[in-house]
Amino acid sequence: MKHWRIDDVPWDRFDRTKLDPELVSLVKAAAMVERNGVDYGTYLNRVFIDDPDFCAAADRWSLEEVQHGDTLGRWAMLADPAWSFEDAFARYKAGYHLPLLDAQASVRGSRTGELIARCMVETGTSSYYSALADSAQEPVLKEICRLIAADEFRHFKLFYDHMKRYLKRERIGVWRRVMIAAGRIGESEDDELAYAFHCGNTPADATYEHSRAIAGYMSRAMGVYTYNHMARATSMILKAIGLPPRGRLYNLAASGAWRLMRSRRAKFRKICPA
Numbered sequence: 001m002k003h004w005r006i007d008d009v010p011w012d013r014f015d016r017t018k019l020d021p022e023l024v025s026l027v028k029a030a031a032m033v034e035r036n037g038v039d040y041g042t043y044l045n046r047v048f049i050d051d052p053d054f055c056a057a058a059d060r061w062s063l064e065e066v067q068h069g070d071t072l073g074r075w076a077m078l079a080d081p082a083w084s085f086e087d088a089f090a091r092y093k094a095g096y097h098l099p100l101l102d103a104q105a106s107v108r109g110s111r112t113g114e115l116i117a118r119c120m121v122e123t124g125t126s127s128y129y130s131a132l133a134d135s136a137q138e139p140v141l142k143e144i145c146r147l148i149a150a151d152e153f154r155h156f157k158l159f160y161d162h163m164k165r166y167l168k169r170e171r172i173g174v175w176r177r178v179m180i181a182a183g184r185i186g187e188s189e190d191d192e193l194a195y196a197f198h199c200g201n202t203p204a205d206a207t208y209e210h211s212r213a214i215a216g217y218m219s220r221a222m223g224v225y226t227y228n229h230m231a232r233a234t235s236m237i238l239k240a241i242g243l244p245p246r247g248r249l250y251n252l253a254a255s256g257a258w259r260l261m262r263s264r265r266a267k268f269r270k271i272c273p274a
């Protein structure tokens with residue numbers, strides 16, 4: 001059962017005077033990546049083929065991700081009536097394929113590793129939609145981002161609970177878990193988001209240039225974060241790795257992550273001023 005449906009969104013409260021074009025461009029990109037969640041659901045079903053409980057949960061999860069995409073896509077078309085979600089998504093699908101689409105086992109080396117990587121993605125999405133909800137002035141977008149953020153926090157818990165179960169069997173050491181988490185966080189600068197930003201925000205014949213697209217996306221996306229969003233995300237990352245999510249290490253990690261994000265954002269803004 002989904003926790004909400006697209007028709008639950010108060011679409012009639014849409015207020016064009018409160019639109020922020022920077023957020024519109026981010027929403028267009030997010031809509032495509034979310035809708036592509038169905039491919040990731042297929043992959044998870046292969047990786048966890050003999051675990052029917054997890055496969056059923058992964059199927060429900062991917063339906064929720066697709067709903068995130070459809071909801072964001074509908075909002076983006078309200079905000080920019082000249083924009084077609086279908087056309088942009090078709091372009092995205094034609095040019096971007098999940099690199100793990102043909103993998104039969106987890107590309108993270110173990111099921112525990114796969115679930116840690118999923119926890120990193122849900123940490124990223126829960127903090128991002130919380131930040132977007134806080135930043136958005138347009139009331140419908142604000143509500144959509146609140147609904148999606150609540151789903152993403154639940155998704156984190158789903159993968160975290162299954163990860164704990166597999167960790168008991170697979171006994172992956174903490175250093176390996178740190179490396180898997182760091183690897184997945186680093187992948188956020190790969191083509192998945194960059195190409196979505198490109199397809200959502202450039203004319204159909206525009207040439208894709210990774211460095212420009214990721215800078216355009218990240219300089220805007222990082223701009224909606226506050227220290228508190230980053231601190232909560234840091235606590236979730238530490239928890240998923242199996243390190244204390246509070247205390248001295250957390251304080252150091254949260255302030256370090258915040259400084260790193262600010263400097264990355266400054267670098268991206270130089271490449272692609274918003």
Ligand SMILES: [Fe+2]
Nearest residue numbers: 034065068125
């Ligand atoms: Fe999502």
Ligand SMILES: [Fe+2]
Nearest residue numbers: 122125152155
């Ligand atoms: Fe999610």
